[in-house]
Amino acid sequence: MLFGTPLNEFLVIVLGGIFAGVIGSLTGLGGGSVLVPVLTIFYGVPIDFAIGASLISTIATSAGSASTYTKKGIANIKIGVGLEVATTLGAVVGALTFILVTRQHLEWVLYLLFGLVLLSSLIPTIQRGKYEFPEAKMPDFTSRAFQLTGRYTDDRAKKTVTYTGVRWWLGEIIMFFAGLLSGLLGIGSGALKVLGMDWAMNLPMKVTTTTSNFMIGITAATGSSIYWYAGYISFFLAAATAIGVLVGSRVGSHVLMKISNKEIRWIFFAILSFLGIDMLFKGIRQGNIFDLQKRLTGLLSFSIAVGVSILMILLLYLYTKRGVSYSGGNITKTD
Amino acid sequence: MEEISQKLINIVSIILKGAVFLSMGSIIIGVILLFVKNGGDGYSLQTLANYSNYSVAKSYSSSIFSPAKIPYGIITLDPIGFISLGLWVLIFTPVSVLFTSLVDYIYNKNKLYVVLTFMVLFNLFTAIFIIPSFVHL
Numbered sequence A: 001m002l003f004g005t006p007l008n009e010f011l012v013i014v015l016g017g018i019f020a021g022v023i024g025s026l027t028g029l030g031g032g033s034v035l036v037p038v039l040t041i042f043y044g045v046p047i048d049f050a051i052g053a054s055l056i057s058t059i060a061t062s063a064g065s066a067s068t069y070t071k072k073g074i075a076n077i078k079i080g081v082g083l084e085v086a087t088t089l090g091a092v093v094g095a096l097t098f099i100l101v102t103r104q105h106l107e108w109v110l111y112l113l114f115g116l117v118l119l120s121s122l123i124p125t126i127q128r129g130k131y132e133f134p135e136a137k138m139p140d141f142t143s144r145a146f147q148l149t150g151r152y153t154d155d156r157a158k159k160t161v162t163y164t165g166v167r168w169w170l171g172e173i174i175m176f177f178a179g180l181l182s183g184l185l186g187i188g189s190g191a192l193k194v195l196g197m198d199w200a201m202n203l204p205m206k207v208t209t210t211t212s213n214f215m216i217g218i219t220a221a222t223g224s225s226i227y228w229y230a231g232y233i234s235f236f237l238a239a240a241t242a243i244g245v246l247v248g249s250r251v252g253s254h255v256l257m258k259i260s261n262k263e264i265r266w267i268f269f270a271i272l273s274f275l276g277i278d279m280l281f282k283g284i285r286q287g288n289i290f291d292l293q294k295r296l297t298g299l300l301s302f303s304i305a306v307g308v309s310i311l312m313i314l315l316l317y318l319y320t321k322r323g324v325s326y327s328g329g330n331i332t333k334t335d
Numbered sequence B: 001m002e003e004i005s006q007k008l009i010n011i012v013s014i015i016l017k018g019a020v021f022l023s024m025g026s027i028i029i030g031v032i033l034l035f036v037k038n039g040g041d042g043y044s045l046q047t048l049a050n051y052s053n054y055s056v057a058k059s060y061s062s063s064i065f066s067p068a069k070i071p072y073g074i075i076t077l078d079p080i081g082f083i084s085l086g087l088w089v090l091i092f093t094p095v096s097v098l099f100t101s102l103v104d105y106i107y108n109k110n111k112l113y114v115v116l117t118f119m120v121l122f123n124l125f126t127a128i129f130i131i132p133s134f135v136h137l
Helices: A006-027 A031-042 A047-072 A077-103 A107-127 A141-145 A168-185 A190-200 A205-230 A235-258 A262-287 A298-326 B006-037 B054-059 B067-075 B079-107 B111-130
Strands: A149-154 A159-164
Touching (some): A006 A031, A006 A235, A006 B006, A031 A047, A031 A235, A031 A262, A047 A077, A047 A168, A047 A205, A047 A235, A047 B006, A047 B054, A047 B079, A077 A107, A077 A168, A077 A190, A077 A205, A077 B111, A107 A168, A107 A298, A141 A168, A168 A190, A190 A205, A205 B079, A235 B006, A235 B079, A262 A298, B067 B079, B079 B111
């Protein structure tokens, strides 16, 4: 026992879940991306169970937030269901790969991959919100065939936005990988889902994020049932994290609506990049890559992770600021 | 342009909200019982809470409690029964959402989306009912 009695232990995990939920929703990355590193780095949870607990908690947060967005009619259920064909297939492949990897005791691969995925999903997440409405593209064959049209009322812009999606096939391909990562790493892989719908299918940002939220639950449920039977869901852990992450994401979304100074999000991005780098190092140490197991001590990798993450986020911050000022501070695309 | 049925949206929203309440309620009852009874499903609390020891955690995790044991667990006020019910409600929430939209597509004669929803349901059911028999230890 790390924290004394089982009751203390439980409450501390709930707190960790709340922390993960708050940061996950403030940054838009989702609770799982924060929960897995927090559980493995600070609580000493084996990554297999951290991933299992995270995956099932992701369904709760997705259902919790999606109920609000679907009611407002922003999330496009039809487009979401269509893309789920690929994500659920990906989730099955991902969950089976996870079982294969853990039975071969190759957990270091999971750490390494988790670190890489977390770090690479930071950039599209930071870029998100710089532009809200994509430039209209000519509808293609799939726009009509798969009924990729829809509309919603934008409260802030006070207008009804009509949109048409394109390149359904490319969206499906990206969604397969989003599902794969979800099943393999226990995350919602919202960043990749957004990439698929925003970049590939040219849907408005609001539709993309809310539909992605709705989809995450279906994808995570597919993986969770396989995890259940294979025995990667600890009752004690999963009960604590499901409660914690749900509460945390609720708090996070309320805070997000209230904070006027969006700059504060950069602190959270710095925390996320630290977690990503630390996971990467954990993978390198455990896998003994470059024979670094002895030389790269916990303290050393911790310090390097802190330093690199501060530097990285500072550079990204300056880069993003510059990008925005070129376009006159508007929410238009800047490339 | 085809409208997204407002009724569908409302039902989906209600299902999602209800499922979260039911699931969280069940998990919380389970956790309270777990601490009151100092264990569950015949295992001590110390054993169930020992997540940092890999082999102990693996031996007393979800694979020991198949969903078929949930009804008996609920009747006997077993903590693991309640926690499992909460977690399985979460897993089945998306399934019910998919069924609702399937009904809507059938009603609106949207053949393509009936087929697509069936494909998603097929993947989900494969994951829930077929694959487990291969991965069970």
